[in-house]
Amino acid sequence: MKLISWNVNGLRACLTKGFQGFFSQLDADVFCVQETKMQQGQAELELPGYRQYWNSAERKGYSGTAVFARREPLAVTYGLGIEEHDHEGRVITLEYPEFYLVNCYTPNSKRGLERLEYRMQWEDAMRAYLCGLDGKKPVVYCGDLNVAHQPIDLKNAKSNEGNSGYTAEERGKMTELLQSGFLDSFRALYPEKTGAYSWWSYMFNARANNAGWRIDYFIISERLRGAVVDSAIWPEVTGSDHCPVGLELNF
Template sequence: MTRIVSWNVNGLRAIVKKNFFEAVDFLQADVICLQETKAQNDEVQKALFGLNGYHVYVNSAERKGYSGVAVLSKMEAISVSYGIGMEEHDAEGRVITLEFADYFIVGVYVPNSGNALVRLPYRREWDKAFLAYADNLAQVKPVVLCGDLNVAHQAIDLARPEANYNKTPGYTQDEIDGFQAFIDRAWVDTFRYLHPDTVRYSWWSYRGGARERNVGWRLDYLLVSPQLVQQLIDSFIYTEITGSDHCPVAIEIR
């Protein structure tokens, strides 16, 4: 069995001063995909100093203190690639792909559409390019996509769908359609596949006591290509783990 975790840590250097190492011990993961590290490669390695048993792979944004992804893996990857091979999408440190014997694991931090949806046109292009990248990988071997996808797919995936629809980044029809394109291409949302009616969120605003009141969104996902569905054991959302505005999500696969 392999346990794969995804967690938007909202600043790695900040969370390691809180409960990060304890959370890693608790999660007992074989692979942990981190998003929004907000740190350069050397800063990530320094922040994780003392974390034993994991190989650390990093893709940082060119802009300091912004975006960035990393993967911690107990198994050494056969190969690692950074970005999706398109210059216009690869400066922000949003994608890292690890190849293992039986599958690829892709850590991704999808662009937020921004205040007043200013980046929504860019997000539309990103979604298309990332789907094409993922589909191409899946033709080689099965794929697990892990990350903050910055979208609530359905009304069940956020506490206040009507108030946010087409007004708030993460719940516009364009973003919903971008996610649905993965489902239409037979990618599987592991949590929703295994828990079709469960209301569970992975992100809460820092404002207004949203987490205490559970006014949240499910923005963090593990998607698998169809070949892996039969290997799924379970999918988890660890709402009790704090330290970031997101909580970890995970799957177990055979």
């Protein structure tokens, strides 16, 4: 089973930059997107053979997630079921016989860390949600999680210490999640691979210089470790300031 995740930084814009070509080329079973910045129906998106599930933010042109799936899930839920966290269209969960798929766009703690306190509340709620699902069947948790976990996961670790996405608090929450029975699928396969990034700033020729961050993940239940065929990153795919990441599982 092939799964793809991509923060498209505005799906309408990405559609003009090759989205559908990459979508067709990858031929994924499930394709998750984050930061759609649109409501369903605001753009023509013909994806024959795929069911579409959308969770848009109440605020227009902001945040939002979508999942395009070949297989019809047993059930679909939107959000975490917590009022304070469910206005920005950040989570979609599909239940399949073998596993739960959770597509997430984690809130950014923002410049000046003005949203860090909220981010910490979000992380605790998300971890509790994932652990609850994991108690029933294995979980595949993917998306833009807005944190580089270890120094190997960004180009300039030293100079970014304390910045949004690389604070001790955010990194600590990722560690807590992984210690709760989950696995970073990419690092499980490639523990020492450097230069593997999924996001680059638009400033300072960051992408051309590969001065990036790995903040897009497939986090899986530990007991799915043996099912992982590959965990991939496609930095050559443009169309957003993020590139797609993928996971292949063999159940």
